[in-house]
Amino acid sequence: MMKINPFETLWGAVSRHLKDERLRQLFGRYATYVGSSPFQAVATLLLIAHVEQEGVWTVKGGMHEVARAFERVIKRKGGIFRYDTHVQRIETSQGRVNAVVTSQGEYIPCRAVIANADANAIATGHFGAEISKTVKTLPANARSLSAITWCVNAKTSGFPLAFHNVFFSRDYKREFEALHQGYPPDPTIYLCAQDRTGAVADKERMLILINSQANGDHIEKNRDMIENAMRKKLASSGLDIDWSSAKITTTSPQGFHALFPATGGALYGRASHGFYASFQRPGAKTKMPGLFLAGGSAHPGAGVPMAAYSGRLAADAVMNFLASQGSRVASNQKLTLA
Ligand SMILES: Cc1cc2nc3c(=O)[nH]c(=O)nc-3n(C[C@H](O)[C@H](O)[C@H](O)COP(=O)(O)OP(=O)(O)OC[C@H]3O[C@@H](n4cnc5c(N)ncnc54)[C@H](O)[C@@H]3O)c2cc1C
Numbered sequence: 001m002m003k004i005n006p007f008e009t010l011w012g013a014v015s016r017h018l019k020d021e022r023l024r025q026l027f028g029r030y031a032t033y034v035g036s037s038p039f040q041a042v043a044t045l046l047l048i049a050h051v052e053q054e055g056v057w058t059v060k061g062g063m064h065e066v067a068r069a070f071e072r073v074i075k076r077k078g079g080i081f082r083y084d085t086h087v088q089r090i091e092t093s094q095g096r097v098n099a100v101v102t103s104q105g106e107y108i109p110c111r112a113v114i115a116n117a118d119a120n121a122i123a124t125g126h127f128g129a130e131i132s133k134t135v136k137t138l139p140a141n142a143r144s145l146s147a148i149t150w151c152v153n154a155k156t157s158g159f160p161l162a163f164h165n166v167f168f169s170r171d172y173k174r175e176f177e178a179l180h181q182g183y184p185p186d187p188t189i190y191l192c193a194q195d196r197t198g199a200v201a202d203k204e205r206m207l208i209l210i211n212s213q214a215n216g217d218h219i220e221k222n223r224d225m226i227e228n229a230m231r232k233k234l235a236s237s238g239l240d241i242d243w244s245s246a247k248i249t250t251t252s253p254q255g256f257h258a259l260f261p262a263t264g265g266a267l268y269g270r271a272s273h274g275f276y277a278s279f280q281r282p283g284a285k286t287k288m289p290g291l292f293l294a295g296g297s298a299h300p301g302a303g304v305p306m307a308a309y310s311g312r313l314a315a316d317a318v319m320n321f322l323a324s325q326g327s328r329v330a331s332n333q334k335l336t337l338a
Pocket of ligand 1: 085086087088116117118121126147149209259260261267268294295296297302303304305307
């Protein structure tokens with residue numbers, strides 16, 4: 001246990017091995033994969049660098065294909081999807097979950113619910129007061145980072161982009177200190193040039209991302225300032241983007257907060273700051289019989305692979321719960337996903 005240095009920060013571990021500040025930034029950046037600061041996150045996150053050394057996977061057809069593949073399998077097994085359906089309440093009766101109520105007023109009786117909205121949405125009453133006490137609230141200062149993103153379709157010149165590109169800030173420590181206030185004046189920019197696996201057409205598709213404080217539940221500030229800083233930095237790094245004819249879709253922390261209620265726009269649930277952070281995420285089981293959690297805010301954490309793993313843990317917990325209740329899921333029984 002002590003050999004893995006459980007109390008050392010990621011930045012501390014990186015600094016012991018690397019003298020060059022730029023290399024420290026490169027390896028310190030792994031903390032942001034889980035929306036955290038390298039100056040507060042545990043060194044264990046360097047495992048991500050180790051895993052990436054083995055190679056990085058992409059999905060044919062893009063990430064959306066993962067969701068489509070799940071949909072195909074679930075439908076084949078008899079599951080029913082309700083898209084664009086807001087769940088308003090998870091109802092209980094006699095101390096256990098017994099139904100889901102949608103905003104269209106549909107009442108869906110059930111014996112178990114797996115909620116993959118952010119756990120804080122349950123804790124803050126977004127699914128009704130009855131179940132809010134069964135999950136702990138997440139204080140705003142424990143949230144992971146949010147981001148402002150620009151999906152851009154534009155012509156680029158200056159130098160050929162790679163698939164993944166990072167334009168680092170000059171002073172990483174100052175950048176993360178500034179993140180406590182909102183957007184940093186000199187931000188690190190991630191740019192994914194997703195068409196760079198083959199021949200690039202006249203215009204190319206890009207995702208540009210800058211981390212920010214998860215303050216999406218407050219009034220938006222400095223959005224123009226950060227967009228100007230982004231454009232200026234890319235230009236001064238030698239990358240020219242023809243903004244005049246570009247198609248741009250922007251999502252700010254406020255936008256992420258609207259998509260993921262009760263998060264402030266935090267993309268990864270609780271920040272992975274300090275040794276105990278991993279143990280503070282809620283597990284699949286809650287105090288309410290029949291209510292289970294999955295997703296980025298639950299154990300083992302955020303990111304598509306981990307969120308998928310938490311789904312598996314939740315599925316196991318539901319099967320055990322139903323077995324302990326003396327009921328079993330019959331093969332012809334329908335699974336409803338809203
Ligand atoms: C810009 C960005 C970049 C990212 N980059 C990466 C990356 O490179 N690699 C990686 O692994 N991860 C990445 N992530 C994180 C990853 O997307 C998440 O960790 C993962 O999607 C979490 O899955 P989930 O099922 O918990 O939640 P989500 O994918 O957030 O799904 C939860 C869904 O529940 C819905 N919902 C909430 N409340 C209700 C309600 N009351 N009724 C009905 N529906 C509701 C929400 O609208 C949402 O669609 C990124 C996230 C963002 C935003």
